[in-house]
Amino acid sequence: MQNNDVKKLAANTIRILAAEGVQKANSGHPGMPMGMADVAMVLWTEFLKHNPDDPKWHNRDRFVLSAGHGSMLIYTLLYLSGYDITLDELKSFRQWGSRTAGHPEYGLLPGIETTTGPLGQGFGNGIGMAIAAKMTAARFNDDKNQLFGKHFIYAIVSDGDLMEGVSHEAASIAGHLKLGNIIYFYDDNNITIEGDTSITFSEDIEKRFESYGWQVLKTDAYNHDEIRNAINKAQQETEKPTIIITKSHIGFGSPNKVDTAEVHGSPLGEEELIETKKNLGWPLDKEFYVPEDVKKLFDDRKAELKKEYDNWQKNFEEWKKSNPEKADEFNKYITNWLPENIEEELLNAAPKEPGATRSLSGKVIQKIARLVPNFVGGSADLAPSTNTYMKEFDAVAPGKFEGKNFHFGIREHGMGAILNGMALYGGFRPFGATFFVFSDYMRPTIRLAALMEIPVTYVFTHDSIFVGEDGPTHQPVEHLAVLRAIPNVTVFRPADGVETAMAWSFALKHKEGPVALVLTRQKIEAFERRSDFEPKEVLKGAYIVSKEKGDKPDLVIAASGSEVPVAAEAAKLLSDAYSVRVVSIPSKELFVKQSDDYKKSIFPENAPVVVIEAASMMGWGDLFRQKLLTIGMERFGASGPYKTLAEKFGFTGPQVAAKIKEWLG
Known part of the structure; x- marks a missing residue:
């Protein structure tokens, strides 16, 4: 069979497998895989650099199916290319327990x-990956x-x-940074x-x-020479990201449903599949x-790629021998190395005096930046306010990727997606910062980081x-x-330098999901801890700040962040009449994971509990079965000096003490 005929057969194999998988599930989106099968086939059989036997090879190209509803396209490509996916898994598309989920899942x-x-x-995400690739090259490549x-x-x-x-936010950043490694x-099928x-x-x-600074190319989705030429031209452009406008027909091959909205999100139907x-x-x-000629096409490509992979590995081993210091540094990046005494270092770096x-x-x-080589990040144009700029290091800029700092611009949503891409690329521990109220703009990206269980850190300031x-x-x-309602997100709202340092230590060590540090704009007043306090108690999510008089408390007052000193002051005002325990809850998520015995040791079953937080109190009632008083916000705030707001909304020690007295009768 002629090569052109094999390529056409391969594209149709992708098309039919995708349509059959959706039909068998009686659910899914066949139109996009059918429409883009030729483009994907040319890319995967001629250009994409990867190794199915080592899917995490660091120097692989990355392929992102952003149009994830067309998931049968990537599942089919992975199967044909020799990845660890079986034909039975194509047949079990979208079914319980199947790895071929409705949308691709990392x-x-x-x-x-x-x-x-x-x-x-x-x-x-792809733009985050491209940035990470540029940063890796800047750190470890040289003239030789x-x-x-x-x-x-x-x-x-x-x-x-x-x-x-x-996409607007991320594309703007990509053009500004001149990311020529994006294709x-x-x-372009004109159907939604x-x-x-x-x-x-x-x-x-x-x-x-073009206005973003991208190279724009055009091709027909079924002309293999045009597709090839467009990819070659895109690869040659080093100063601009490339978008190839690919004129396609959704549901290509279907005689009655091509170019219709119906084929976007519904199976073809048995009769139309036959047609x-x-x-x-x-x-x-x-x-x-899968025809034998198509199997051979993909098998030959796999063997060809294996040679390139083996050659890279050989050169990599030689590089490690010739560059032992750089090799050690590279290993620190890819293993997320941390100093053994990281907690001690961060505790020493945190000021002891009260502060915001x-x-x-x-x-x-600043200390992390010096100690942890792969720690990078930035803010959405708020570094002076979020205190996140690493002063001893440069910022990433067009053509300059050696730095640690990022200027994301006023683009929270794009920042979140880029952070996820950087974490997924491997080798970096990224963070992003903005005001807490603007975390709303990042919700989809935070949720996906949690779903993928990837280590991204968020610095959210101006917290209440x-x-x-x-x-x-x-x-x-x-x-x-x-934020607490999103599964697998760990939220810290620290009350002082010790809790802040321990929160950062946790964020650096945690590998199974995102961590959010929620921080104040205003100075938090000092509060006195018990003499036997150990900083590691912070990592249990809740701990006793000050103990009650006698054997057991009459009352437990708990708070997070800036309300901990308020709780401590209220406890002192109540101490003549009650035996009061004060508890700090810097991380509700970590506390929930503790043993029942530990929880009971902090909050005795028969002691009434008061929780103070200058926020919505939704969720606190799920944590406590004791008699519970919540002191929080039931409305939006108001404009005014923060000390005035504390008085007007009832967040002073005397006001809290008075509420508790009235509540206890």
């Missing part, structure tokens, strides 16, 4: 670089050795990806769920991306069939109504409850 299958489906997210970061980030993006706001295919894209989407994509097979000259008596926790965190960050004069638009109220 960690379920080798070769899935990121969880996609929420549109625009993969687009942003170009082993690192010399690969591309490919993605297939859809109309929906380009409509979502996160995205835009599946509601119909033709013209009902809502009329901007000039070419002009839009499609007839239209493509496919045997009707076979299901999930954003300022205390800033001191700790005590932001003060900026008023309710900038004063978080519901945000703590919202």
Whole structure:
């Protein structure tokens, strides 16, 4: 069979396998895989650099299916390419316990670089990966050795990806940084769920991306020479990211449903699947069939790639021998190395005197920057306010990727997606910072970091109504409850330097999900701890700040962050009448994970509990079965000096003590 005929057969194999998988599940999106099968086939059989036997090879190209609804496309490609996925798993698409989930999920299958489906997210993740590749190259390549970061980030993006706001933010950053290692295919098929894209989407994509500083190319989705030429031209452009506008037909091959909204998100139907097979000259008596010529095409490509992989590994081993110091540094990056005494170092770095926790965190960050080589991050144009700029290090800029600092611009959503991409690339521990109220802009990216169980750290400052004069638009109220409601997110709201240092220590060590540090704008007053306190108690999520008089408490007053000193003052005012214990709860999530015995040792079953937090109190009632009083916010804040707001909203020691007295009767 002629090579061109084999390539056409391979594209149709992808097309039919995808349609059959969706049909068998009676659920899914066959249109995109069918429409983009030729583009994907050319990319995977001629250009994509990877190794199915070592899916985490550091120098592989990355392929992101940002249009994650077309998940059968990547599952089919992984199967044909020789990854650890079986034909039975294609047949069990979208079923309970299957690794071929409805949308691609990071960690379920080798070769899935990121969880996609929420549109625009993969687009942003890929840009984070491209930045990480550039940073790796800047750190470890030299004139003699170009082993690192010399690969591309490919993605297939859809109309929906380009409509979502996160793609605008991320594309703007990519163009500004001149990320020539990005090659995205835009599946321009003019169809969304509601119909033709013209009902809502009329901007000039070419002009839009040119204005961002991207190279824009165009190709037909079924002309293999055009696809090839476009990829080659994209690879040659080193100063601009490339988007290839690929004119396609959704559901290509289906005689009756091609170019219709119906084929976007519904199976073809048994009759139309048969008609499609007839239209493509496919045997009707076979299901999930892969012709021998197509198997050979992908097997030959795998063998060819193995040679390139082996050659890189050989050069890598020689590089390690010739560059032992750099090799040691590289190992620290990819293993997320930390000094053994990291807690002690950070505790020593945290100021002992009272202060705003954003300022205390800033001191700790400076120490981390010096101690942890792969610690990088930045803020959404708020570094002076979030205290996150690492003063001894440069910032990443166009053509300059040696630094640790990022200027993300006023783009929280894009920042979140890029942080996820950097973490997924490997080798970096990224953080991003903004005001806590703007975590709303990052919710989708935080949720995906939690779902993927990747270590991203968020520095959220200006954490409560005590932001003060900026008023309710900038004063978080519901945000703590919202963030705590996301599974697998660990939230810290520290009350002083010790808790802040321990929170950072936890964030650096934690590998199974994101960590959020929620920090104050205003100075937190000092409070006195018991003499036998150990800093490691902070990592249990809650601990006793001051003990009661006698054998057991009449009352436990608990708080987080800036309300801990308020709890301590209220306890003193009540001490003549009651035996009061004060508890700090810097991390509700960590406390919930402790043993029942520990929980009871902190909050005795028969002692009434008061929880103070200048925020919505949603969720606290789920934690305590004791008699419970919550002192929090039931409305938005107001504009005014923070001390005035504390008095007006009842967050002073005397006011809290009075409420407790009234409550106890």
